[in-house]
Amino acid sequence: MDQSTTSKPHERLATVLAGEMEAVNRLIRDRMASEHAPRIPEVTAHLVEAGGKRLRPMLTLAAARLCGYDGDHHIRLAATVEFIHTATLLHDDVVDESAQRRGRPTANLLWDNKSSVLVGDYLFARSFQLMVETGSLRVLDILANASATIAEGEVLQMTAATDLRTDEEVYLKVVRGKTAALFSAATQVGGVIAGAPERQVQALYDYGDALGIAFQIVDDLLDYQGDSRATGKNVGDDFRERKLTLPVIKAVARATEEERSFWQRTIEKGRQEEGDLDHALGLMKKYGTLEATRDDANTWADRARAALKALPDGDLRDMLHDLAAYVVARLN
């Protein structure tokens, strides 16, 4: 087998885009510096250096290159996207009162909620400055709309999460806000900055949107059936935090009266007892909702791959294609 089939697609992307990602990382370090407030680089370095997969900036770089871009604004946009992502994580941790992120203590635990809120705001402002530097109003429009979708989705999640009336349509809105809006903006702005034809820009949006949705559905599924050593999360965290995600929403939709009372007590009222998580998992098994959720994730991954057909073929397109498969392959 050659290297292209053995290594993970995001690792192959990282190899191909290594030079540009280095420029992105330099720009990130440069712009998170603050002459007057050393707390800012402290907090962001903690998170940025912890090193997620840097998937979002790589999507922007890959999209721009795929559309033949040879300028350097895609570096700024990749850093923009990573800043927005990091800012969102900082605010999420305050909202969720999380203690761990990427296997390390969260900033709100190491410093305080104040630092997380304000440094998050600072990163948003920095990302805003970076995108203005590209001089593209279309890019600004896309990122402004993505920001609004993200924020609205977060608020919606807060109020909808413990409400048993939350159906799959509302779940999809939450998921777009939580994950897909930034994925689709990341790919779309890559095409826009490259001056790609509208059909390709739309395809990049569709790819990012579907990839993001598949990614989040898989995340929510792994919460119930993942290996905690691999995911860095404990099985059933969402249940304990009373977050309605797809596997439970599907089970609630088919619940008997007695089962409904169980969901009301544990999710709506949050009165959980020993053994409740096992009972919840039993109900998901009874209705096959984990399998049904996996089917949904596969459908979105298929849509992501289908969208790529409108884009120029080549290595980068192949990697994006494989990435969509890999996102759901995490389930195996």
Place this chain on the structure above:
Amino acid sequence: MDQSTTSKPHERLATVLAGEMEAVNRLIRDRMASEHAPRIPEVTAHLVEAGGKRLRPMLTLAAARLCGYDGDHHIRLAATVEFIHTATLLHDDVVDESAQRRGRPTANLLWDNKSSVLVGDYLFARSFQLMVETGSLRVLDILANASATIAEGEVLQMTAATDLRTDEEVYLKVVRGKTAALFSAATQVGGVIAGAPERQVQALYDYGDALGIAFQIVDDLLDYQGDSRATGKNVGDDFRERKLTLPVIKAVARATEEERSFWQRTIEKGRQEEGDLDHALGLMKKYGTLEATRDDANTWADRARAALKALPDGDLRDMLHDLAAYVVARLN
């Protein structure tokens, strides 16, 4: 006496700009609506309808009109500025753990910290969409830079507030972030959208900057010598919250060794006892720092008035002139 000398300058501005302010308020209500997340208009209405003086959006409208603007983008920019201000207040209340704002319970008390963080983010995103609609990259650049200054100032305040090494230079940076950056952006974008010559745009920036600094110095002074019925705050809140502001910074700069220990214990270590506030006030009196702070506020108000000379004369300029005087007249 005619009406122009008896009523307050911001009330005269409100009268002259009434039609446009109504359009701004309509736009604000329209854009804070959220189809999916009713929590958003609930939280923002609580704050927006509480009705501050709407000084910032009036500054934008006045600046645009003063420079002869007759389009409608200044309405969008005025709403933008108010959204940014409101978002900042929501995040501030989380950071300060405040219980009251504008004489009403804060959103974080009525709802929770989550709502304040996320709805604040939503308002930032909405403000961003509004400014993109003006299609002016210069406006976007100004507001991106103001956002960064605001966020950096907030972080700086958090770390500098309880640090006795904080001097007047650092204080000024905090004040610019906290207040003056949005004032100067508010006036400057009014001139930019009107296509005013660079000299006038600079004058509008200088006016907003100096007005904002005067405004904040007065606020900090009123904390120590204000009438709590008029200010809605208790005397000495900043002392109790261990916030180093100008009257104390000036007293610390001249402190004897014993007095320095007092400031270290009360501000740096936060170990406050009964009678400490009175002792602190005594030290401010001893060195005349309240008077010196008032002199500083007057100097900035003078600078604001001087900047106006570069702008077309007429009623609006007179009102802005009087506004600078009024801001410090709150002290009497």
